[in-house]
Structure formats: C-alpha cells, structure tokens
Amino acid sequence: MQTYPLYLNGQFVPSEPAWNVTNPADGEVFARISTVNRARVAQAIADAHAAFAGWRQLTAKARGEFLRRIASELENRREEVARLISRENGKPLAQSLAEVAISVDHLTWFAEEGRRAYGRIIPPQAEGKRNLVLKTPIGVVGAISPWNFPLMLSVRKVAPALAAGCPVVLKPARQAPLSCIAFAECAHAAGLPKGVLQVVCGPSGEIGEEFLGNPLCRKVTFTGSTEVGRILIRQAADTIKPLSLELGGNAPLLVFDDADLDLAVEGAMLAKMRNTGQSCIAANRLFVHRPVYDRFLAAFVARVKALKVGEYSEPGVEIGPLIDRAALDHALALAQDAVQRGARLLCGGHRVERKGFFFEPTVLADVPADALCRRGEIFAPMAPVVTFDTEAEAVQMANDTVHGLSAYAFTRDIGRMFRLGENLEAGMIGLNDGLPTTSNAPFGGVKQSGWGRELASEGLDAFLETKHLSVRC
Ligand code: NAP
Numbered sequence: 001m002q003t004y005p006l007y008l009n010g011q012f013v014p015s016e017p018a019w020n021v022t023n024p025a026d027g028e029v030f031a032r033i034s035t036v037n038r039a040r041v042a043q044a045i046a047d048a049h050a051a052f053a054g055w056r057q058l059t060a061k062a063r064g065e066f067l068r069r070i071a072s073e074l075e076n077r078r079e080e081v082a083r084l085i086s087r088e089n090g091k092p093l094a095q096s097l098a099e100v101a102i103s104v105d106h107l108t109w110f111a112e113e114g115r116r117a118y119g120r121i122i123p124p125q126a127e128g129k130r131n132l133v134l135k136t137p138i139g140v141v142g143a144i145s146p147w148n149f150p151l152m153l154s155v156r157k158v159a160p161a162l163a164a165g166c167p168v169v170l171k172p173a174r175q176a177p178l179s180c181i182a183f184a185e186c187a188h189a190a191g192l193p194k195g196v197l198q199v200v201c202g203p204s205g206e207i208g209e210e211f212l213g214n215p216l217c218r219k220v221t222f223t224g225s226t227e228v229g230r231i232l233i234r235q236a237a238d239t240i241k242p243l244s245l246e247l248g249g250n251a252p253l254l255v256f257d258d259a260d261l262d263l264a265v266e267g268a269m270l271a272k273m274r275n276t277g278q279s280c281i282a283a284n285r286l287f288v289h290r291p292v293y294d295r296f297l298a299a300f301v302a303r304v305k306a307l308k309v310g311e312y313s314e315p316g317v318e319i320g321p322l323i324d325r326a327a328l329d330h331a332l333a334l335a336q337d338a339v340q341r342g343a344r345l346l347c348g349g350h351r352v353e354r355k356g357f358f359f360e361p362t363v364l365a366d367v368p369a370d371a372l373c374r375r376g377e378i379f380a381p382m383a384p385v386v387t388f389d390t391e392a393e394a395v396q397m398a399n400d401t402v403h404g405l406s407a408y409a410f411t412r413d414i415g416r417m418f419r420l421g422e423n424l425e426a427g428m429i430g431l432n433d434g435l436p437t438t439s440n441a442p443f444g445g446v447k448q449s450g451w452g453r454e455l456a457s458e459g460l461d462a463f464l465e466t467k468h469l470s471v472r473c
Helices: 038-057 060-076 078-089 093-116 152-164 178-189 204-213 226-239 261-277 290-305 325-340 391-398 414-423 456-461
Strands: 006-008 011-013 018-023 028-034 120-122 129-137 140-144 168-171 197-199 217-223 243-246 251-255 283-289 344-347 362-365 382-388 406-410 428-431 464-472
Touching: 006 038, 006 178, 011 178, 018 078, 028 078, 028 178, 038 129, 038 140, 038 168, 038 197, 038 204, 060 078, 060 093, 060 152, 060 178, 078 093, 078 178, 093 152, 093 456, 140 152, 140 204, 152 168, 152 178, 152 217, 152 456, 168 204, 178 197, 204 217, 204 226, 217 226, 226 243, 251 261, 251 391, 261 283, 261 290, 261 382, 261 406, 283 290, 283 391, 290 344, 290 362, 290 382, 325 344, 325 362, 325 382, 382 391, 391 414, 406 414, 414 428
Parallel strands: 140 168, 140 217, 168 197, 217 243, 251 283, 251 406, 283 382, 362 382, 406 428
Antiparallel strands: 006 011, 006 197, 018 028, 120 129, 129 464, 344 362
C-alpha cells in the first residue's frame, strides 16, 4: 500500500507515523499519509518565512506565471487527480473532474487578479502632504481545509495567497489529504521555489495551535465547522492573529408560486444533492409556497428517487457514500428524529445495503421547526420540505438560524428578487440559481458562518495588508 509523503521545503518527505486513508465506498484503507509533529510544523513555518523575501519580491506577473504553470500541470493530470479525490472522498468521478476544473479556474483567475492588488493616491487634506495607500503581502499563511472538496477548497486559499506574495503551509483534512499531495506535485513540477508551498498533516489541534501561536505565521485561513472555527477564534486571541473563517451553513431554499417549477426542481436537486449533500452551501431546508407545494413535492420526489447511488466509477452515478460511519449515523439519526416529530417520509431514510457508508437520497415533508434536521447542518442527501403562505413568513423561517452562508430562491418576480436579496441573512444568494459559486464573485457567510470572503478581489485582499504612506514633500 502506498504511503504518501508530505511536501516540506521543496522536497517530498516520508515520515512516521503514517495514518490510514479510507475509501468511504467500501470502508477499506487504500493508502497511508505521512504525518509530522508540532516541532516540524514550526520548521515548515520558518522555511516559509525564509522563502517569503524572495517570493514577495517577484512581480505579480511572474507569480502569476507560476500559478498558470501549476494550473497547466493540474489540467494535464486531471483524470488521475479526480480519481484520487473520488477514492478519498467518495464523490462520483464526474463531480471530482468538475472539482479539478474549478481548481484550475481558481488558479488561472488569481494568476491575473494578483496584478490588480492596487493601492491608491488620495487627494491630501493638508498642504505639502501626499497620502498614498499601499497593498503589501501579509506574510506566511497557515491554511486549514476540510475533506468535502479537498482540492478545490485548498486551492481557494493557496491561489490567492501565492498571487498576493504570501507563502503557504497547508493542512488538509485527515480523511482526504491525498489530492493536496498531488497538487503539491503539480506545484513542484511547475518549479515553484522551495518553501513557498508546503503541505503538512498530523494532529490538527497541535498544528492549529502552532499556526496561531507562531509569530512568523501572520494569518490563518480556515474552512470547516463552526465548532472548530470557535476554537480557532479563542486561540487567536493571544496573538491577535488575523483569521479568515469559512464555516458551516444551514441554507434555506425558497420556492414561490410564481416560479418556473421545472427550474426550481432542478435548482433544488443541484443545491441539495451535489456532493452527496456534503456541501457547506447545500440547501438544508426547503420552503415551498402552499399553492405549489404538492406539485413541487411530486416532481422533486420523482427526481430524487431516480438518482443513481453508487461507487465513483460506476457509469451514471450521481450520489456517492457519506464520508464515514459517523456521518452515516448522523444522517440516520436525523431522519429518525424528523419522523418521530411528525414529518412524512416520502422516500429514502435508510442506509443502502452494501459495503461503505451509503445513505438513501431522502425527502421528508411537513418537517416541524424543532426537528434536528432544520436546526443544524445535515451534510447528507436528505431534504426536509416545509410549506409557507406569505413571503414574510418564508423569510422569517429562512433567517431562523445562527448560520448565514448561502440561500436560494426561485421566483419570476423581479421586485421579490431584490427584496429577498436584501432581507435574507446570507453571504450568497442564488436567485433561480442552484449553484452561485464562481471564481470571480465573493464567497463567504454572515452570522456564525464565518469571517471574511474567499474568491474574487476580496479573496486576494484577505492576504494583503493595507498601509497608509503619509509623505511630506
Ligand atoms: P472540521 O471538523 O471543522 O475540520 C476542518 C479542518 O479543520 C480539518 O482539516 C481538520 O483537521 C481541522 N481541525 C479539526 N479540529 C481542529 C483544531 N482544533 N484546530 C485546528 N484545526 C482543526 O470540518 P469538516 O468535518 O472537515 O468539514 C465539514 C464542515 O466544514 C461543515 O461544517 C461545512 O459546512 C464546513 N465547510 C464550510 C465551507 C465554507 O466555505 N464556509 C466549505 C466547506 C465546508 P483533521 O481532519 O485532520 O482533524
């Protein structure tokens, strides 16, 4: 069985202990990943700091060339990297190929955007003074990413940081670290200077503490659960370390009686079922206007029942396994809880009788407000559906959560679209759109879904300091 090395200061280094990586489609260990302790992470940060001086001095154009070369290496290995993502994460191959394609797009987009880290010149208020604003790279970045889009969510941090002139020490999730090693191979093949990108794995608590405590690490960017985000905020207090936090969601999806119902059903399928429901922006609660409730449910349930569940390489498969046994148990418990509280189970609700951690695509109707699946993240292909009578009631229910990452609404009424855009408490709102993510628009949440934004110009700015130069001349 292959043991993957880590990528440390320009070299691929095997180290012990190695941890198992499991294929969620059969529960079998198929590879191992090297790990390091906290002292070695401190060394990686020191090496990154040593690389910072040279990297920041390159022109943004030259840094962009490196990003483009990495993108091209990744593109050339797309099939192989996609298979690796599918094996470590379980997602259907077509979705892994899409993840690689989006990662390539993030790299090429930030290769250009790095050239637009503009400062500005401000008309002075005092005679004989000039006021200038400079944008400078923040320094070494500690990046922590999750397993659900293991490559894409890592690239979403690495690409803008590198474009801004910052070296990165990346820590992927223990369940799915291998595609990040493949990404490091692409960076290495692209000739990236040593220390500019490093990949570490190991005890996450220790690595997080080192990122937050080490004065040479100037910024921590994290994607993961709100629970861990809270831990990082507490740890950042001592060093006042800047944090970007992309945390959990509990997205509402609203369908109004004036919507194109076919579009709404397709949008709901995409927003709910993509990545087997294991997405931070997954529609977690579906609210449907009473006049179209029964028609929507009939069409939606028919589509959900037709979903093909299977192992990533099976032709036409749309739903893979959940990431591990705990995720499967969580989904089963949520379905049982909803039914016990009076919800109607329209399809699914059980595990699929085969090896691995497969859960049946599930629709629950009339789910009461106190059901656990309406209160927190489901992270499974399970859709709780509820009806509403007025726009105000829909918005009130949609906002009744501590999270605020994404929201969706389907309507043909342009006035309502603007009202919803203003009133829904979410960082991203898809209007007649079940997948609002794109390299050139900001991604992130309000309320307990996080701090800051990734992607777009905001994603670059997250790795830049703003300096005022006051010049008397
Ligand atoms: P998680 O348990 O919070 O883990 C995320 C990452 O944090 C992993 O690399 C994990 O490492 C690490 N980690 C865990 N405990 C840590 C600690 N004490 N200090 C430092 N790092 C620590 O989340 P997950 O289960 O992987 O991912 C699912 C969650 O991420 C969901 O809540 C989802 O909504 C959220 N998410 C948010 C976004 C967004 O953009 N807002 C995107 C995707 C996912 P180990 O795995 O090695 O322990």
